[in-house]
Amino acid sequence: MNTPGSTPGSTPGSTPGRPTRRTVLRAVGAAAGAAALAPALPALPAQAAESRAAAGLQPYAAYWYPDSLPSGSPAPGITWRSLTDWSADTDPDLALNAATVPLAERFTPVPANATARSGQARVQALVSFAPTSGNPSQGSPTADYYALTHWAYLDELVFWGGSSGEGLILAPNAPVVDAAHRHGVPVLGNVFLPPVAYGGQLRWTRDLVQRDSAGHHPLAARLVAVAEAYGFDGWFVNAETGGGDAALAADMLGFLRELKALAGARGQRVTWYDSMTVDGSVSWQGGLTERNRPFFEAADSMFVDFRWSSGRLAASGDTAERLGRSRYELWAGVDVEANGWNTAEDWDAIVPTDRAHTTSVGLYRPEWTRNHLPADRRAPGDFHAADDRFWTGRSLDPSRPDGSDAWRAPAVSVADRSTVTATPFATVFNTGHGLRWYEEGRVTSDAPWNHLGLQDRLPSRRWAVRTTGERPAVGFDFADAWHGGSSLLVDGALGAPAEVDLYATRLPAGPGTVVDVTYRTDAGTVDVELAVATEQPGEPGTPPAYTYLPVPPGGGGWRTVTVPLAGVTGTVHALGVRLTAAEGPVRWRLGALAVRGATRPVPAAPTGLRITAAEGGDLRFAWEPAPGAVRHHTLHRVLPDGTRRFLGGTCQRAWFAGGLRPEGDEPAARFELRAVGELYTTSAPAVVTHTW
Template identity: 60%
Template sequence: MSRPPSPDLPAKESSVYDRSATPGTDTARPGRRRVLAAGAATAAAAALPMGTATAVGRIGPAAAAADDLRPYASYWFPDSLPSGSPGDGVVWRSLRSWTPESDPDLAFNTATVPLASRFAPVAPNTTARSGQARVSALAAFAPTAGNPSQGSATADCYALTHWAYLDELVFWGGSSGEGLILAPNAPVVDAAHRNGVPVLGTVFLPPVAYGGQLRWTRDLVQRGSGGGFPIADKLIQVAKVYGFDGWFINAETDGGDTRLATDMRDFLRHLRDHGEGLRITWYDAMVDSGAVRWQNALNDRNSAFFRASSTMFLNFDWSRSGLVSSGRLAQDLGRGRYELWAGIDVESRGYDTPVNWDAVVPAEAAHTAAYGFYRPEWTWTSLPSGQRTPAAFHTRDDRFWTGASLDPSAPDSGAGGWRAPAVSVADRATVTSLPFATSFNTGHGLRWYEEGEAVSDTAWNHLGLQDRLPGRRWVVRTAGARPTVTFDFADAWRGGSSLLVDGALGAPTTVELHSVRLPLSAATVVELAHRADAGSAAVRVELAVAVREPDTPGGAYDFAYLPAGTLRAGGGWTTATLRIGRRLRGLRAESVRALGVRLTARGGGTVRWRLGALAVHDAAPEAPDAPGALTVTASRPGGATGTAALRLSWGRSSGAIRRYELHQVLPGGGRRFLGGTCGTAFYVPALRRADGERASRLDVRAVDELFTSSPPSSTTFTW
């Protein structure tokens, strides 16, 4: 299942198809499974997290010698460990011996954002459909070993934002040289859950040629004395304790027999029946004989595994006729055809990948199946080294999900061969309650801003800090030339990015932002933090509010436009407060269905208008309660003079909290942003000593949905 390695990610045990025709066509020769010669995976250099030696079997030399407190995403072998010694930075652990109490990184790896419910607004075009094909993604955000639990000090990362089209995300990874079971880290889960997307960890049993050993498959499905499955129970416990939603099971180690196949089927059934709602996705590899024979369809040889799972990811050499027969069999089994993901491998070519889209999502008939992307992080990894800027990444990622038009109201219907999800799949949204706010923060940036001021000049990434972003990027309606609409990282109101509209406005231009279902009352207020950049023409800004959805897919919202001011270049950030409940009272509406902005430049001038934040609420919020006592739980001198690595923890604040933000209080009263997280523990890799001070004060604040900060909880670190 795994493919050749992407740039800057370690090689993983993998297998690949030889193809003689376009994947997914009836004219393609049956894929010949060809195992590529490769050694064991090399992990990124990583250090052993504090205290893990008591919970592992063996550790690599670099990990054993490391003097590092950094927590990492967790990975394990089912039970027995490989022979020999792990590579540098790798820790070999047995899941069977894992307990929450013995996990020193648990607080750093625990996701806290609940899975949001979603709704499907009326589609912005006539081809996208609700209730039919869905999209899964198998994405590797980092190597298996050495994947930081809470982001890192770089903006060079896979900052996935197109959650609106996803129905399931698999946190892809695992290798025979590192570990076979990989739990997703908390930032990814928190960002996905905020947007209503469940996240699955990976169980990867690699081909023999890539170090796979059949004993690991037997370890996984071993039965306990009472007939249960101890490792299945551990997988359930990990998912519940860590806060993610299920497991992707990929059994590609050949050589099994019917007994092993039966044990695997019963193992899956145990996961499903005892997992209290966990999602289990099975990959099309093992068949009923216990051998690995990729079927590229649902049939009698693999249907027992499908019946025991939630969904099934079909191997990549599917055909039109095979998908049709698979959907028919799924329905005969009392299941749905959209519980089958037709695998699409985009790791090597991204949106240049040839795909027989009409076999999966035909334009003139009901969709045949759901589909799943393998390695959509191509939009990040395929950028040349040194050119992986946030702006370059998002440009490519928008094209992957929306299409070359960059407008889901007029997507390219397969133009150039690529049929972006926005063409076929209706978007979903989660904005259904007040208060709601966004600062258009994508989860990475070149600096950190608070109220328009940079309070850290360090690049960063942490997807858990990502806001709920516009799902339709970008619907722009104008009688003139279309301006460029992007997330921009040169400046921000809060976080690391803002929304920038750049171009000549020959006519009033409406940019649709959020599809919402928000209650509307006389007290409802919308706030905009915005500005006109240097060199911009004066721009008249209006808030666009729709209280009804279009009657049919592809229709435009009937917006009401409320003045939000005229901005001139050099005026700095300003906040417009609009009491929309009072102004819209005559429309007899009880809810808001869409929010946007309309921009007008006198004489059609070129504008650079920046939206830093959008907030909707009824009552002015009270500040959250301060977090519980802030404590330094561990510290070590840093690699640079005058720095220290710290582990911090605190008590949860009461009420609805968006996240916690940590700062260092500087001599003279300034603050330096150290980071943020949705949990109650944080790792600071390099606290910098300021001006020779003997002790540094550290603050943590709870931040609510409207970015209102609590009083701080503080502690002092003595140098």
């Protein structure tokens, strides 16, 4: 994966030896103190050149300037575009960049521990998944990626990026939006007007807020149109270019009001960053004050700069409520870019344990969990171990928080949410990246990959385990899988039965409801039971009252068995497994879980598969999805010996495949596209050939 921050004013992830945003701005010596969301130092030109893929047919996430472009010429691999010139009708990459998964509704189960709360603080995250430019639209051939999976604790994701040398307005790519939407999390694009120290120019602020002859702000309407066409949920507006005056502030306020009105009519939202004030200067308040109050009132929420104090936050929450707004529409910024869970913070000022939460939490750059790892320890398993530590806490068990942990992980304060509310429901525990691609336990591509749009709805309580013996290790494993790139591995002595929570659900169950369980035992001998709860716990921190249904034993290799929910009616509120070792130690894999009725519907095949562009070994494909429920599509190449090689999967109706070449002396390549249903059943193929 390319390292973010390849051009001046870009937004890099922290790397060893590179100064962070805060240290850089202290060196700049701004009179107002360290600015909140300015980027770190630019990378060297050589690093910039190395961090971008070649141009051509490869599609990338979109980025623009508001109107006027910089002087000179862009660096290699960067395309300067004006948002004023954009339209959905002429966007050549729209089909490859438009998210298709609708924003799922979700519910809040009874919290897993006694300290997590519902209806109070929420969590926002500002994440830079890749550079502003050169960010592939549909994943890339590496497993080294920030594969965010702890969506259950998030209420808003900001697709952070933008730079003075590339573009200031960044649209989220489709895989991130599709994964977030599957878990009920809205995603915002970013409007970043950089500080002057990082190449910001006040003319770009004026471009953004310009009015037409009718007094409207045309770029407000254009931003709403972009979000609607691309399928994401609104905008984060960060105006940090200094030098403005009260007139410019008034124009910004008018722009923000119009943006919110137009966005709200389309189900979109707007978050303002505590930067520009009513006199046009950039003066980070660290709270809700009279100098930024009009901007907060014109937006749906506000990210409060990191300079907040306990008293300032408390006063800000009170002010919000006096304005008829929720105090939890204020995100108190917590900068984790440099130190992650080692960040020293006054958590009692935001999410106190002895009284109501003060505000919500805004996490700046939690992708530290990936970026801080040495290059030789960024395998998917290493990343998820760090990410679980960040979101769950040192105990690695949200049902048993470690009270001595100085890091107050989101799971300690915020109740998890779930979108598992309807059947059929299935998961193959796919995290959206992997070292290989598996289908029915067989490797169909040995290339590493990432594509968050293929991510499953994943267990939210990672990992709640109850046992009177030694706790086994539980986590996603990438050494083997039933389908996709990962499976769930339970590894330990199992001196006593171990109960593992998997999903909080609201699934209807009746006489015909069954659960398909695909599993494999790699070591030891273990009895497996499906754990099903039909009632919610009576109070936070109480485990589900499970009924245990035996899972038929399997032989060697992967096995899929069907467990009828005999006698289970009404609503299933939780699903898990209980493992009892007959002989240990045990290594047991769960490859897939599906809750369904009596049938396994198969989707209809897509139609109109065609190659829309070809350049050497780079091809673009497009098709029309068949009607009915389709989770995603997969594209395979049929090799001369008749075997199929997985090329990729996507929720979109277009795909780019790069670097293809003839196999042996074949005159043409054959490609097959299949629709994949919610139960991972696949359609008949649509076929197209390409002559070399």
